[in-house]
Amino acid sequence: MRKGKLAKLYAIAAASALAASLVIPLAPQPVHADRGVVDLWKAIKPLTTIASAMNTGAHPDDEHSAMLAYLSLGKGVDTSSVIANRGEGGQNEIGSELGNALGIIRTRELQEASKITNIHLENLSEKIDDPIFDFGFSKSPEETLEKWGEDIAYERLIRKIRTLRPDVLIPAFLNEPSTHGHHRAINVMTVRAFKDAADPNVFPEHWKEGLSPWQVKKLYVPAQEKDYSVSIPVGAYDEIYGASYVQLGEESRFMHKSQGMGRHYDEGPSYSYYKLAQSIVETKAKEADFFEGIAYTFDDLAKEAAAQSGGEKVANELKKLQKDAEEVMAAYPRFAAVAKEAHEMLADVQKALREVESSPLPADTKTDLRHRLGVKQAQLYKASAEALSLVTKVKPETNELVAGQTTKVTVSAYNGGQAKVNNVKLTLNVPKGWQARALSTTSFPSLGYNQTVKTTYEVTVPAHAELFQPYAAPAITADVSYSFAGSTATSHVVPSDAVAVLPAFAMTLDPNATVLNTLQPQEPIPVKVTVKNYKPGPAQTSISLEVPEGWNVEPKAAPLRFDTKGETKSAAFTVKAPASVKPAAYTITAVAAGGGKESRHGAQVIRYPHIGTTYFVQPATLTVQAFDLKVPAGLKVGYVSSGFDNIDQYLAQLGVDVTNLTAKDIESGDLDQYDTIVLGIRAYGFRPELISSNARLLKYVENGGNLVVQYHKPEDKWKPELAPYPIKIGTPLIEWRVTDENSKVTMLAPDHAIFNTPNKITEEDWNNWIQDRSAYNPSEWGKEYTELIANGDPGEKEFTGTFLTAKYGKGTYTYSSLVWYREIPALVPGAIRMFVNMVSLQQ
Structure with missing residues (x-):
């Protein structure tokens, strides 16, 4: 944790008492004795300004952390961050949670990051499975807004602006073709909202609810040093915090652990640049800061009030608040003195509010003053608690x-x-x-x-x-x-x-998704229901499974008794489908019944040190995907997991003999015992033994083994020479992916074994994929590879390096950028058939 000396603080404070670790730690830790003086400064700094700013983004981690730290921690500006979705469509670098569970993790990370930079956080997405969902990478704002529901997303953004009333609005991204469609959509909406938030005819229901229109003063967009209006000195070093604003911003970014965010920066000058896009106030080509020409202090606000008819009394009260704020700051770091001055300012804020109400000022001016004074009152509450300890x-x-x-x-x-x-x-x-x-x-x-x-x-x-x-x-x-x-x-x-509030009996089904092979339709499906008792004290229930009509389950019910809260017990069932079962998706639901009540939910506990404990309550169901599948008998696979996927679990369900390989297995174990070795996504970046043992893996192939490598990013320590024949990943990464899960796929080598043995792959097997086709496709590869497919997003050039395979010695090496880690847990039949074929090549 970064340390900083408060070298030039007031002489009455001993330097040893003020040397502080400046930010909230990344995990719960005991309070440090010297944190109080820094937190006090954070609490009183906002009293010096009435200005406000809002940064908009699409996903958790989109916030401009250094700039936000500068505005909030450095300038005391009332700063907010509005993020659209919860990041449900991303990857997870700390666990196997994906989808909604990952969205919960990323939301908690975002909340903790926002505490560090002392900003107000809002999300457009309001609930699990909200329309404003992270559906994966998008190449256009039009697609994004269509899937989110443009009216829904835009209404919520306008509502946030009208509620928080920022003076300055700053989208985190530009609307550029090379940018993620979610980022572009936020830019499009934010730019449009600059005028629309002030128009009472836009979402007039807000007015009826008592939410007034609001005209933002300035709109800035990200820029570069060669063309900017404002440069923000984020590299400036703050003695009280003992860090630069870049460093403080990165402390918040380290909270985004599921995305591997956060970097260490050395001290020294650096800047963030922004270009003025729209303004309702007179501006210059180069501005000192975002707030040039905008009321920034209580004195500025007093001048605006005095310029209006009947505003003199209100102006006088605002001038008192200017003096109050200065006296609060002058009292720092004497806690009791700060508390006294803060409470005197609080009394004056409340008096100013009363004066506003009784004044003949215009309604819009009153609304604005109520809001700004209300923000100040809340800030004074926080300052009071800090000053009084x-x-x-x-x-x-x-x-x-x-x-x-x-x-x-x-x-x-x-x-x-x-x-x-x-x-x-x-x-x-x-x-x-x-x-x-x-x-x-x-x-x-x-x-x-x-x-x-x-x-x-x-x-x-x-x-x-x-x-x-x-x-x-x-x-x-x-x-x-x-x-x-x-x-x-x-x-x-x-x-x-x-x-x-959790289900009295929270149930988890194992498996929670499985394949029913229609070539063996009456093969029994074993289902284990694990039940956790959340009722205080002893409890009992009866567990049963609801199965599709015509299916059979044994036993019909299983009674369970619990002695204490938190106790876990299991019930085993066997489910059989009828011989006539058709290819389709089926659902099995667990039911806990007793005392005239039923529970049909589970509760996934999500617990990490940096975000604490939270829960994902969801229906206790098992999805069964029925389709025909051939799996070679005795197929033995070694799986090298990066921790980002669970394909190995699904292979085991299919009857494949799967072993998760340890570092020792990879470095010195007998690799030749495996028909196939599969590397999980980005494995070279997170299994360091792979780099040093790569020659062993290639020797395994040369001796007749089958090595399957799933996609990597260049930053995953991937180098072209790790493959037996070079494979170079395309950059920039966002241009080398296929985001349309329904895009046309052409099999370039239809006679290859991957498309024929043991399962015959047809065009239908490319149907019903989810979220994406491929990510981080290669841009260059050796002529020795067979290009298996051609695929691209509509209207774009097709990629032919997505699925590559080559003979190497006696064995086979396959590199695939197809997103198997999403398709196989989603039980996409064609993806499962192909993956089985891919790991069966040497059979």
């Missing part, structure tokens, strides 16, 4: 609840500062329909140094409570209000981990 907590007895359960939640306040606070009130907030009853007093006359007050609430979850939604606001929060120096502040607090 007031630590507020809400601690549930358990974070895992079930409908109908009664539990206890404790709200507490601890005073770590020298100043006494008065009239402390502890309030617990629960959803509508829940009950919360305080078991002791909630009000306390005073709270002095090193004292704690707490109240325990008895909370009852309603019998029909909605199951946990990971993107919803926290179910349980608390407010701690208190008085100090003549004004009252409130500290809002949330639990450290998600409080989740």
Whole structure:
């Protein structure tokens, strides 16, 4: 963790006490004694400006982290980041979660990253399976907006702008052909929203809801040094934080661990460049910052108010706030003095709000002042808590609840500062329909140094409570209000981990997706249902499977008894399809019944040190894809997993003898025992032993083995010479992929064994693929390879290096950029048939 000395801080502060680790750590750790003074600065810096800015992006990690750190941490600007989707369509560099589960991880990472840069985060995507979904790489904004639903996405963006009212709007990307279609779509919407957010005829329902139109003052787009309007000195070093804004921004980017984000930067000058695209204020070719010509301080705001009829009294109040802010900053780092000045400013903010309401100023001006003063009040609440060293907590007895359960939640306040606070009130907030009853007093006359007050609430979850939604606001929060120096502040607090209403009996089916071979339709499908009891204390239930009509399941039901909460038990079933089963997708659902209630859900626990614990509640189902498939008897495969795919598990389900190869196996084991060795996607980048053992792998092929290598990026330590004949990956990477899963595929070598043995591949096998065809296709390859397919997005040049195979010695080497890791878990019949053929080449 980066250290920084507060070398030039006030003389009264000892340097050793102020040398600080500046940012929130990447994982929960004990609080450091010297963090308080830095967090205090973060809390009071926003009091110096009334300006605001918004950065828009498509995915988690799109935020311009260095620029946001500069605006928020360096300038104190009210800064927001609006991100469209949850990143569900990406890859996962820390685990095997994909789809919605990955979206939950990336959302939590984004939330933690936003805490580090002290910015306000919003998402356009509102729930699991939202229309604004990361459906994978897109080459056009038109496709993106069509799939998201342009009206839905645009209405939500306009709503965010009208709610947060930024002075400056900054899309993270340009609308350029070489850019991801999701990024381009956000640019298109953001640029259009500059004017539309101010037009009351655009989404007029907002007006009816009390949400006023808002005219952004300036719109900037990313630029380069050769042509820019504003240069942001993100390399500037801040003594209080002990880092540059680039470094602070990267601390936030390190939270995006599932994407492998975050880099280490040395100290030194650097800049981010932006070009003014639209403005309603007079501007110059080169500007000092984003806010030139825009009200930035309370004095600026006072001048605007005074220029309007009836605005003199309001202007006077705003001038007082300017003086208040200066006095707060001058008191730093004396905690009690800062607290006193902050509470005096809070009283003046509340007085200014009253003056605004009683003034004859125009309605639009009043709305603007209410918003800016409301933001300042919230900032002062935070500054107060930091200056008073007031630590507020809400601690549930358990974070895992079930409908109908009664539990206890404790709200507490601890005073770590020298100043006494008065009239402390502890309030617990629960959803509508829940009950919360305080078991002791909630009000306390005073709270002095090193004292704690707490109240325990008895909370009852309603019998029909909605199951946990990971993107919803926290179910349980608390407010701690208190008085100090003549004004009252409130500290809002949330639990450290998600409080989740989970199924009483959460079920997981193993497998959760499988193939039914219609060549052997009555081959039994073993299904294991693992059940976790989330009910407090002993419980019992009966587990059964709902199967398609005409299918048979044994046993009909399996009773389970649990002694304690958290206990896990399993039930085994055998499912058989009728002999006449047709090729199609079928669903099997687990049901837990008892006491007149049924549960049909599972709860996937998602837990990583950097994001804590959360949950993905989803139907407890097993998808069965029925189609004809031939698998050679006794086929033995060694699988080298990078951790990013689980194809090995599906091969095992198909009857293939699969061994996951360890580093020792690769470096010194007997490779010749395997008919085929498969390298998972990007394996060279994450299995370091592969580079040093590559000669062994090629020798394995030369001796008659079958080596299958799935796609790599150049940064995965891929070099053309790792293959027996050179293969070079095309760059830039976004131009070497096929994103249309329905794009036409031509088999260039239809007589090759990969398309014939043991399964005959036809044009139908390219149907019903999902998300993409291929990624990171080769641009150059040796003449020794057979080009197996030609494929490209409509209207673009086709790639012929997507699927390459070559004889090498007695064996075969195959390199494929087809996205098997998506298609096979989705049980795409054609992809499974081809993969089986590919690993069967030496049979």
